[in-house]
Amino acid sequence: MGDIRRRSVVALGVTGLVAPLALALTAAPAQSATNCTTQAGPYQKQVEKFLGRPVDGRQSAADCKAIKAFQDRNGITPDIGYAGPVTWAVMDLINQQKAVGKNPGKDGKCPVNKGRIACVNLTLQLSWIQDGRKLVYGPVPVRTGRKGYTTRTGLKKIYWRDLHHVSTLYNVPMPYSQFFDGGQAFHSVGLSMWNPPGSHGCVNMTTKDAQKYWSLLRTGDDVFVYGRKPGT
Structure with a gap:
């Protein structure tokens, strides 16, 4: 099995989602002393809707806490509660996965x-x-x-x-x-x-x-x- 084992090595990844480069490299927003941003992100409303928060497009302490908790569960960094492109990309993918239901082969x-x-x-x-x-x-x-x-x-x-x-x-x-x-x-x-x-x-x-x-x-x-x- 020595030869097979050498062919069979691969590692799992451990860091953040690949997003469009221009978006992924935007500067992180200002943070409070609690490491939670007060700034609304470009996907604020979409993220609020996904998390069941009031959809007003304005960042609140409760919004930030909910977003940060989602980021922590899924290894999204920086985990400062910012509704940016990486966080929304993960949420949007989850929405698409749920929409498939129990018919994943419908695309044939x-x-x-x-x-x-x-x-x-x-x-x-x-x-x-x-x-x-x-x-x-x-x-x-x-x-x-x-x-x-x-x-x-x-x-x-x-x-x-x-x-x-x-x-x-x-x-x-x-x-x-x-x-x-x-x-x-x-x-x-x-x-x-x-x-x-x-x-x-x-x-x-x-x-x-x-x-x-x-x-x-x-x-x-x-x-x-x-x-x-x-x-x-």
Whole structure:
């Protein structure tokens, strides 16, 4: 397995969402002593609506607290309660994922003539397992490759599984690894699925979902990856 292990190394990502460069590099707004900004962001109303706050476009202490809590849950930095492009991009993605409901294959992109297959929609950052037209599990949110480390598209097959894999390149654990394209694999991570900007190519999952994929998939099963992750 030495050669396979060398091919099967990939790390998870740990920092902020890739946003349009001009927006992502804007200066951080002034902060109060409590590390919470008093400034309304360019996506103030959209963020207020997402969080169930009064939609008035004006920043309040309660607004900032709610925004900051969302940022902390999802690893968005700086976590100062500012309704900026990165925070709104994550919220907008969550809205799009919820809109899919229990019909992730309605776009007809993932093959229905392969029997059991794991599908990955990079555009919506969703994955599911289907058998023909029958939904077997999901859809579930996933965290795929960031810019420069994009998860490769196309029809693949799971060629190796390692329950307790550790990346020898990045020295990070990759539990429930199921490799389908070189070092790219389904595996669990201890991060929010909306933690930006993404992985180094793997399809990150929650522990619960990675365990379920492990129980449902086998070596030789098909994987189909399509779409394009925003910002890549």
